Amino acid sequence: MFATMPVNFRLALRSLNRNRMRTLLTMLGIIIGVAAVLTMVALGTGARGSVEGEITSAGTNLVFVKAGNYTRGGESVGIVAGRGAATSLVPADAEAIVEQVDGVLAVSPGVAVRTFLTSGEARAFARVQGIAPAYAEMYSWNISPGRMFSNSDTSDAILGRALADQLFGAGSDPVGQVLSIRNHSFTVIGVTDGQADDHADVVFVPWATLQGVLGLGHIESITLAAEKAGEASRIQAEITNLLRLRHGISDGSAETQDGYLAAQSSVGGIPDDFTVETQAAQALTRGLYTPAAAFALANLPKLDEVTLDEMSDTLDKASNTMTALLASIAGVSLVVGGIGIMNIMLVSVTERTREIGLRMAAGARSADVALQFLVEAITLSLLGGLIGLVTGILCAQAIGWSLGWPAEVPLAAMALAIGIAGAVGLLFGSYPARRASLLDPIDALRTE
Amino acid sequence: MPVISLQNLKKSYALGDNTVHALRGVSLDIEEGEFVAITGPSGSGKSTMMHILGCLDRPTEGHYLLGGEDVSNLSRDALADIRNRQIGFVFQGFNLLPRTTAVENVEVPLLYSRPLLPAAERRQRALEALDSLGLSQRADHHPSQLSGGQQQRVAIARALVNKPSLILADEPTGNLDTKTSIEVMRLLQNLRESLGITIVLITHEPEIAAYGTRIIAVRDGEIVSDVANTPTPMEHVEEDQEQSEPALAAANA
Ligand SMILES: Nc1ncnc2c1ncn2[C@@H]1O[C@H](COP(=O)(O)OP(=O)(O)OP(=O)(O)O)[C@@H](O)[C@H]1O
Ligand SMILES: [Mg+2]
Numbered sequence: 001m002f003a004t005m006p007v008n009f010r011l012a013l014r015s016l017n018r019n020r021m022r023t024l025l026t027m028l029g030i031i032i033g034v035a036a037v038l039t040m041v042a043l044g045t046g047a048r049g050s051v052e053g054e055i056t057s058a059g060t061n062l063v064f065v066k067a068g069n070y071t072r073g074g075e076s077v078g079i080v081a082g083r084g085a086a087t088s089l090v091p092a093d094a095e096a097i098v099e100q101v102d103g104v105l106a107v108s109p110g111v112a113v114r115t116f117l118t119s120g121e122a123r124a125f126a127r128v129q130g131i132a133p134a135y136a137e138m139y140s141w142n143i144s145p146g147r148m149f150s151n152s153d154t155s156d157a158i159l160g161r162a163l164a165d166q167l168f169g170a171g172s173d174p175v176g177q178v179l180s181i182r183n184h185s186f187t188v189i190g191v192t193d194g195q196a197d198d199h200a201d202v203v204f205v206p207w208a209t210l211q212g213v214l215g216l217g218h219i220e221s222i223t224l225a226a227e228k229a230g231e232a233s234r235i236q237a238e239i240t241n242l243l244r245l246r247h248g249i250s251d252g253s254a255e256t257q258d259g260y261l262a263a264q265s266s267v268g269g270i271p272d273d274f275t276v277e278t279q280a281a282q283a284l285t286r287g288l289y290t291p292a293a294a295f296a297l298a299n300l301p302k303l304d305e306v307t308l309d310e311m312s313d314t315l316d317k318a319s320n321t322m323t324a325l326l327a328s329i330a331g332v333s334l335v336v337g338g339i340g341i342m343n344i345m346l347v348s349v350t351e352r353t354r355e356i357g358l359r360m361a362a363g364a365r366s367a368d369v370a371l372q373f374l375v376e377a378i379t380l381s382l383l384g385g386l387i388g389l390v391t392g393i394l395c396a397q398a399i400g401w402s403l404g405w406p407a408e409v410p411l412a413a414m415a416l417a418i419g420i421a422g423a424v425g426l427l428f429g430s431y432p433a434r435r436a437s438l439l440d441p442i443d444a445l446r447t448e
Numbered sequence: 449m450p451v452i453s454l455q456n457l458k459k460s461y462a463l464g465d466n467t468v469h470a471l472r473g474v475s476l477d478i479e480e481g482e483f484v485a486i487t488g489p490s491g492s493g494k495s496t497m498m499h500i501l502g503c504l505d506r507p508t509e510g511h512y513l514l515g516g517e518d519v520s521n522l523s524r525d526a527l528a529d530i531r532n533r534q535i536g537f538v539f540q541g542f543n544l545l546p547r548t549t550a551v552e553n554v555e556v557p558l559l560y561s562r563p564l565l566p567a568a569e570r571r572q573r574a575l576e577a578l579d580s581l582g583l584s585q586r587a588d589h590h591p592s593q594l595s596g597g598q599q600q601r602v603a604i605a606r607a608l609v610n611k612p613s614l615i616l617a618d619e620p621t622g623n624l625d626t627k628t629s630i631e632v633m634r635l636l637q638n639l640r641e642s643l644g645i646t647i648v649l650i651t652h653e654p655e656i657a658a659y660g661t662r663i664i665a666v667r668d669g670e671i672v673s674d675v676a677n678t679p680t681p682m683e684h685v686e687e688d689q690e691q692s693e694p695a696l697a698a699a700n701a
Contacts (some may be wrong), residue, residue, distance in 0.1 A: 003563075004564060007567075357557070359556065360528065362531070362560060363529065363532020363557055363559040363610075365529070365560070442504050442505055
């Protein structure tokens with residue numbers, strides 16, 4: 001049975017080639033159906049990829065602890081120092097958070113300074129930020145060329161791309177260059193492509209080293225990654241309690257105060273000496289803006305309460321609506337296309353009744369005849385599927401381009417589309433094939 | 449042992465309330481290498497008999513032994529296999545596949561042989577069959593590019609390609625002029641003599657029946673006469689051909 005496959009395939013191609021116009025018109029339903037499936041998947045994947053890209057480049061599920069306390073309210077922004085100087089946050093706080101708060105994936109203590117840095121002739125004024133190795137994963141950095149440092153107390157440095165360009169020329173490879181910062185020599189071991197807006201013109205160095213260079217005992221911030229996005233709020237609350245305890249700030253009954261960070265800014269009248277912020281709030285105040293994000297945000301009443309979870313939920317809903325729409329177009333087209341194939345195959349069986357009779361007289365079994373027509377139907381639908389595949393990819397590119405979304409067509413989606421097309425041919429070709437196979441050879445031979 | 453043995457074979461068709469008795473009890477033995485011509489008026493049951501002989505149809509009653517095997521009640525697929533291995537058909541209307549080359553037409557029965565021969569071997573066998581009928585120059589021609597006689601020779605090549613023991617021809621000369629008819633008949637005669645193939649041929653025309661070694665007349669579904677015949681010799685054919693040609697030309701004018 002499989003041995004006759006090449007013969008049947010050749011017969012099918014010949015028969016389809018004989019009625020090119022008819023073949024093309026018959027394939028139209030499948031073409032549209034498959035194109036719709038691919039466009040759907042491409043735009044869905046693209047939209048999700050786009051939002052995930054933004055969220056990841058803003059950092060995933062991050063919580064920020066900062067030394068000091070700023071209260072912001074109303075139209076004007078007033079900055080008031082919290083209790084004590086902003087020197088109370090120490091590396092031990094970071095260790096305590098890792099040990100005592102559940103669901104924390106990684107922490108990076110941080111110190112920073114804006115200063116001059118020199119490398120031979122080159123000279124720049126830039127921000128120097130002390131971080132832990134985990135920082136690179138929190139922000140999904142790609143470090144190229146070079147690599148991330150693996151300890152917090154070495155004299156390695158990672159340059160932001162813009163700063164590397166400024167110091168050593170556009171597109172340069174600065175790995176191995178020596179930077180002098182506050183009379184301390186750092187060796188550049190990598191360049192990050194970090195997309196967050198404040199990563200491009202910064203030099204990153206191990207935090208403990210920078211602490212030493214600056215002669216500080218405290219740290220200025222702690223960046224943490226939560227294991228799950230939905231837990232950012234809980235972690236925020238637990239850190240607040242933990243740090244209050246460690247910093248000796250009493251947790252009395254609340255006399256709350258209006259303002260942006262009211263809930264955590266003070267308890268019982270004593271102001272905190274730190275602030276804890278979730279990434280969502282930070283991202284939103286920074287203005288994460290693309291058509292996709294704008295859509296998500298427009299559908300959320302309270303901007304500052306949004307969590308990343310909610311945001312991706314809303315996006316999912318939006319893209320689900322679109323997916324449903326395209327899926328129904330695809331479904332209807334595929335069914336219509338399948339019926340078209342069935343119709344044309346029935347016509348073909350009728351037209352070729354004599355041929356069928358002759359093949360039977362020559363010894364074709366029912367299954368041989370059925371297989372011939374089934375292969376023809378499947379060839380027809382697979383051909384339609386291939387054309388639909390190309391059309392779909394072009395469509396997705398065009399729509400993606402006009403909406404500003406990247407349109408990715410995963411290989412699996414292509415395979416799925418072709419598989420669906422083949423299945424449609426198999427399903428709707430079976431009945432005509434069966435009819436052909438059950439013809440009476442004598443009647444078939446007699447047909448004019 | 450006869451190649452073909454029909455034993456009180458009956459075939460009837462139900463048409464509404466009526467029953468048409470196409471064959472009313474035919475008994476017949478055909479030996480290997482016989483060239484049997486079956487004649488009879490229209491509707492007498494010749495084609496019905498041929499369909500049963502060709503395993504395209506099954507009798508309503510009676511038995512059909514082909515090469516000693518009772519094939520009266522075999523399944524569709526079993527009959528298909530017998531047709532493929534043992535029987536070659538030649539039809540009045542040639543029944544070549546249009547827009548398909550002569551050699552591909554001849555290959556058709558080989559596509560259904562089990563086990564399937566490799567493509568190259570199928571092509572080789574088809575070309576040999578065409579060659580044996582003097583058609584090697586026409587292998588790549590489509591039926592529409594061939595004369596009626598050539599088309600019928602392609603059809604005979606197709607009937608022969610699987611080396612059958614029996615060739616069934618239902619009015620093979622019905623669509624041909626006298627000259628080509630004679631060519632085809634000589635060809636069939638030749639096959640019988642050189643390969644020993646048994647031939648059963650249906651015809652309306654006594655001149656065509658005269659090529660057989662045996663002539664059977666059928667009427668109303670029954671055999672009414674069954675006589676041995678001295679086949680028309682070749683020389684006689686030539687004379688006949690000379691005589692008939694002017695008459696044919698006049699008729700065509
Ligand atoms: N499928 C059928 N259904 C009903 N009746 C049929 C069928 N096939 C044949 N017959 C009848 O059986 C009888 C014999 O038909 P058959 O075709 O065998 O005659 P024939 O001798 O071949 O005639 P012709 O010389 O015209 O070809 C006819 O009366 C015909 O009408
Ligand atoms: Mg007949």
